[in-house]
Amino acid sequence: MxxxxxxxxxxxxxxxxxxxxxxxxxxxxxxxxxxxxxxxxxxxxxxxxxLPLTSDNVYSQIQRDLVQPTFVATLMAHDTFVRDWAMQATPSATPMQRYLAEIDQRFDTIIAFFVRDADRRLYLPDAAEHIIDATSHRYDWYEKVKALPENKPYLVTVGMDPERQGQMDIFIDHKVYDYQHRFIGVTGVGLSVEQVHQLLARYEQRYQRRIYFVDRQGKVVLSGQRFEGEDSLQAMPGMATIAAQLLSAPSGSYHFESGGHKTYVNARLVPEFDWYLVVEEHQAAxxxxxxxxxxxxxxxxxxxxxxxxxxxxxxxxxxxxxxxxxxSVDPLTLALNRRSGQELHRLMLDECNQQSQPLSVLVLDVDHFKQVNDQYGHEAGDTVLKDMVQEIKQHVRESDAICRWGGEEFLVLLNGCDLTQALSLAERIRTGMSAHRFTFKGQAFYITLSGGVAQNGPKEPLEEVVKRADAALYLAKENGRNQIQTGAA
Known part of the structure; x- marks a missing residue:
């Protein structure tokens, strides 16, 4: 089933x-x-x-933190003291050195300087003598500044610190003119590159983006701690596709893909330095x-x-x-119903045939059941049927099956039992029921059972074996009830 x-x-x-x-x-x-x-x-x-907002914020802070030295250099270039001192025939170095020291102290610059073009002498806050040697590449910056066009009075460069060996500085070199607009020297201030690196690192930490500066040719001139890789836009994976577009516009927003990840870029020109401020953000982050x-x-x-x-x-x-x-279950007696018995019979018959075991069918019916219902009521009849199932269960095995076949008639499928064994088991059930004392509403009564037993043929359908068992049951009824008869083979 x-x-x-x-x-x-x-x-x-x-x-x-x-x-x-x-x-x-x-x-x-x-x-x-x-x-x-x-x-x-x-x-x-x-x-x-x-990203543009971050770029604007960084640019504003760059204006505050880095552009101020440009204004200082411009102020020095137009200072009447500087021009009057430089126009003297043989000026004393002390006033200029004191002036430069005061600039360093006041504006917190690394170094302030002045080059007098008349004697090509470099003046610093210290007392040492520095001569601009035209044959040394160390002072190429001076020639570059001197050669600047009229509309570009200053130049921002990165070079060696003249006072601290091995240290790199950012220099703002500004041309100085006399009152007749004749070139008389170069002045300016310097910032420590390390200081700028820390500044960019602080921006990167605050905004969680990569920030760096490139010049007009795309070469990286300053960067923070997050910067790793190539030293030019053209050599960076993915960035090379937008480098030309980026360097040809004063500002803009771009994006490129590299390694399956998209990176967004915002760039804007910082005219005071003539550098591009580049801010990157990776989409993945x-x-x-x-x-x-x-x-x-x-x-x-x-x-x-x-x-x-x-x-x-x-x-x-x-x-x-x-x-x-x-x-599958009869709701009153909790025995299998007729349909379940039919399905289970097919399974049991197949199993017995496979194992060469016999299968017998026992049909039981309550004698004079109608009289029980008429005398004691249908509730008493229901009690008889339920107790009958319990009595049968005491004599059969787990491998056997009890089915309510209809009314007061029950079918018992005896797995592995031949006709003789089935007849013996049926007699025990009949005897047990005959001795069973029923009590209903204070009234005691007894009942008897009649039954018929038949052994199932190897391929005999249930209907046929039941017919033979029913014939044996009717024979038991005719012979006086309270007995078990066997069906013809």
């Missing part, structure tokens, strides 16, 4: 798995769709809002939180799906078992 319902149960389980699979796919697609929408939204936000949320949503979807599956399987199992019990 169970095997017959197994395909239907399998179909239900498979359908449930399919439903849960579809449910998970729906959850997954919804989460993925939300992730993709968030991804596009964040990408647009980075490219058009947050910005999407980590969103992707983590996506994974959490998928995990929750999987958990919900498993919970639904578990609850459904448990509920379906209980419901299926309940339906199976209702469909």
């Amino acid at each position: 169970l095997k017959r319902h197994q395909p239907l149960a399998n179909i239900r389980v498979k359908t449930l798995w399919l439903f849960c699979g579809v449910l998970f796919v729906v959850f997954f697609l919804m989460s993925w769709s939300s992730y993709r929408v968030a991804q596009r939204s964040i990408s647009q936000q980075i490219e058009h809002n947050s 910005s999407l980590q939180a969103v992707f983590k949320t996506f994974l959490i949503n998928v995990a929750i979807a999987g958990l919900i799906t498993l919970m639904v599956l578990g609850i459904s399987l448990a509920t379906q199992g209980r419901y299926q078992r309940k339906l199976a019990a209702q469909a």
